[in-house]
Ligand SMILES: Nc1ncnc2c1ncn2[C@@H]1O[C@H](COP(=O)(O)OP(=O)(O)OP(=O)(O)O)[C@@H](O)[C@H]1O
């Protein structure tokens with residue numbers, strides 16, 4: 001037997017595995033690296049996040065990705081080259097993190113690499129029914145496996161699509177296995193570039209768990225900051241806090257039909273971007289707002305879309321709790337808008353559930369890899385509108 005296959009077989013039979021989860025999201029801020037000890041599988045899974053770090057991208061690397069990110073027309077040579085470059089860069093960042101933690105690569109069982117989403121194209125978003133649901137994450141995992149010497153699982157979203165899904169959100173799988181609760185109706189809200197939640201009903205209802213994207217998280221605010229101030233984000237809402245929300249622009253932005261579509265659904269910066277803002281501003285005659293007022297409105301827009309999506313599902317349910325992860329948790333104005341928008345629902349940091357809110361998505365991909373090598377797809381059969389499958393392709397180091 002190929003020694004790497006034999007190794008994988010033994011990893012699958014272990015009672016606990018050391019798995020590095022990698023997430024590079026739509027914000028393009030850097031690579032989230034979570035080293036997790038995963039014991040058991042399915043509902044018996046226990047996760048211990050042993051180390052976590054976000055290693056920032058260089059400005060040059062970010063600019064490179066932006067050349068193709070969420071763009072319909074791109075240079076194929078850049079796309080092809082970046083597939084390799086992102087793989088090589090992610091591998092180096094993993095090695096850097098391991099060195100900083102003083103951990104030998106040999107002690108790691110698996111890497112679970114999300115890759116970099118460059119285009120998300122479910123039919124519901126493209127409305128082009130000649131092409132099937134599709135999504136593209138790049139950063140070739142063969143580079144990661146060869147450079148680190150660690151067996152790497154990657155490209156998780158393709159199987160979801162092949163089995164009838166839209167390729168996102170995938171958070172439901174890990175959320176459901178790790179955070180189901182007897183009494184609480186839980187909304188596990190992640191505010192990254194795009195906001196999404198997993199709804200996990202209490203065991204007292206006969207509702208089903210599901211995950212859905214909601215709308216813009218930070219993406220429009222970030223893009224606006226880049227365009228107007230050449231900054232990556234409105235850190236601590238310093239600009240937005242000085243502005244005043246324009247109700248005219250806010251209500252116009254909220255008219256986007258995607259926001260009223262039924263759950264579950266998926267979206268991306270392909271829809272929620274500055275072109276959308278500009279077109280709405282032109283149509284409703286509100287192009288003359290100050291940057292601060294525009295940012296305050298974009299912040300309220302993200303919050304309002306989140307609150308509406310939670311309200312819609314929480315209707316008629318008692319004991320609802322929202323647990324927030326993702327970078328948006330660090331935006332005080334966004335958090336204040338969310339809390340004010342759903343005053344009757346308890347809002348907490350994800351830290352209350354024992355996981356660093358910034359590490360959560362990387363941890364969830366580590367869990368997906370754990371399920372793929374050792375779990376049972378039947379464990380997740382109860383999640384609504386999501387295929388019961390294990391995900392990820394395997395790259396062997398040799
Ligand atoms: N102190 C802060 N103040 C305001 N915003 C912040 C702060 N810290 C982080 N953010 C926001 O959070 C973003 C990063 O969030 P995160 O890392 O969760 O996104 P992501 O994983 O790239 O996205 P996604 O989950 O959509 O793929 C930043 O780009 C910024 O917009």
Ligand SMILES: CC(=O)N[C@H]1[C@@H]2OC[C@@H](O2)[C@@H](O)[C@@H]1O[C@H](C)C(=O)O
Pocket residue numbers: 025026117120135167168169170171172192193194195196211213266267268361
């Ligand atoms: C296509 C893609 O990369 N989608 C990401 C993105 O970031 C948030 C939202 O948009 C969600 O759909 C997804 O990530 C999370 C981890 C998910 O699949 O659950």
